[in-house]
Amino acid sequence: MTVTALSAEFAVTTETVRRDLDQLAGERRLVRVHGGAVPPSTTEVEPDLDARRITNxxxxxxxxxxxxxxxxxxxxxxxxxxxxxxxxxxxxxxxxxxxxxxxxxxxxxxxxxxxxxxxxxxxxxxxxxxxxxxxxxxxxxxxxxxxxxxxxxxxxxxxxxxxxxxxxxxxxxxxxxxxxxxxxxxxxxxxxxxxxxxxxxxxxxxxxxxxxxxxxxxxxxxxxxxxxxxxxxx
Incomplete structure (x- = not known):
């Protein structure tokens, strides 16, 4: 799921989406990746540096x-x-x-x-x-x-x-x-x-x-x- 798609689906700003995704990532309910987020799974997904720079x-x-x-x-x-x-x-x-x-x-x-x-x-x-x-x-x-x-x-x-x-x-x-x-x-x-x-x-x-x-x-x-x-x- 991308920031842009979530912004359009829920009719909120991209800044709001990014803030909410950061909060959910901090709670380990999803994994932040460049441009959006992915659900946690048994497969290792390593967030890139840009994503980690804006988390916590x-x-x-x-x-x-x-x-x-x-x-x-x-x-x-x-x-x-x-x-x-x-x-x-x-x-x-x-x-x-x-x-x-x-x-x-x-x-x-x-x-x-x-x-x-x-x-x-x-x-x-x-x-x-x-x-x-x-x-x-x-x-x-x-x-x-x-x-x-x-x-x-x-x-x-x-x-x-x-x-x-x-x-x-x-x-x-x-x-x-x-x-x-x-x-x-x-x-x-x-x-x-x-x-x-x-x-x-x-x-x-x-x-x-x-x-x-x-x-x-x-x-x-x-x-x-x-x-x-x-x-x-x-």
Whole structure:
């Protein structure tokens, strides 16, 4: 179902349709895709970056503000940034840093270039249209050679066992990022809670901090904290 078709059928504006679809997506009653939405099903449907950028926007911005406090005190320290809409909100908080910012997401690199003192490094690979992130053997090899002080990641799903994503190529890059960094911070709004996708790229033992919103279920937060994860609510 497209935004245009729903607008015509119900005689409402496209802005109203988009707002209602975003709310339903947050309740996991449908999946937002570019130009509209699809019903949830047993088939993995991965929303594209444009769709995710307009979903749960305020929560993602609050999460990014809290995550900014976790950036290394040394402004020259290297930071690696995963792809994704929530991690993308962190880019606005890189002002004042002068060290390397490493990413496999061209959109995040472009945003980081606004901070002219940064050294922006873009990892090689094939760019997936859905997530606008580089993936593949060249990307994984490049990540494995790097050991930043901090990596900031996103995920599609999280539960008491770990963090998941639908695409194996994305998972391989994320897993390499997790294993190479000194500190691993995950950014995820509460809509990801309880979802388990095809591939686990990090167990709970491999993540140091989760920054989420106030709606993360208390039971899941306690389970993650018992596993050693610091849970920060924005």
């Amino acid at each position: 926007v305020e929560a993602k911005r609050r999460i990014a503000r809290v995550a900014a406090r976790l950036l290394p005190e040394d402004p020259r320290a290297a930071v690696m940034l995963d792809a994704g809409s929530t991690v993308g909100e962190l880019v606005a908080h890189l002002s004042g840093r002068r060290g390397p910012v490493i990413t496999h997401a061209p959109a995040i690199a472009q945003g980081a270039l606004a901070h002219t003192d940064l050294e922006v490094h873009v990892l090689p690979g094939r760019v997936r249209p859905t997530t606008q992130a580089a993936v593949g053997a060249a990307t994984v090899e490049a990540v494995r050679a790097l050991h930043p002080g901090l990596v900031v990641l996103g995920c599609n799903g999280l539960d008491g066992t770990g963090f998941t994503t639908p695409d194996p190529d994305e998972a391989a890059v994320k897993a390499a990022m997790v294993r190479g960094a000194a500190r691993r911070v995950m950014l995820a709004d509460s809509s990801k809670a309880g979802a388990r996708h095809l591939v686990t790229f990090a167990t709970t033992e491999e993540i140091d901090t989760l920054v989420t919103d106030e709606d993360l279920p208390a039971e899941l937060a306690a389970e993650l904290e018992d596993a050693g994860i610091e849970v920060l609510r924005a």
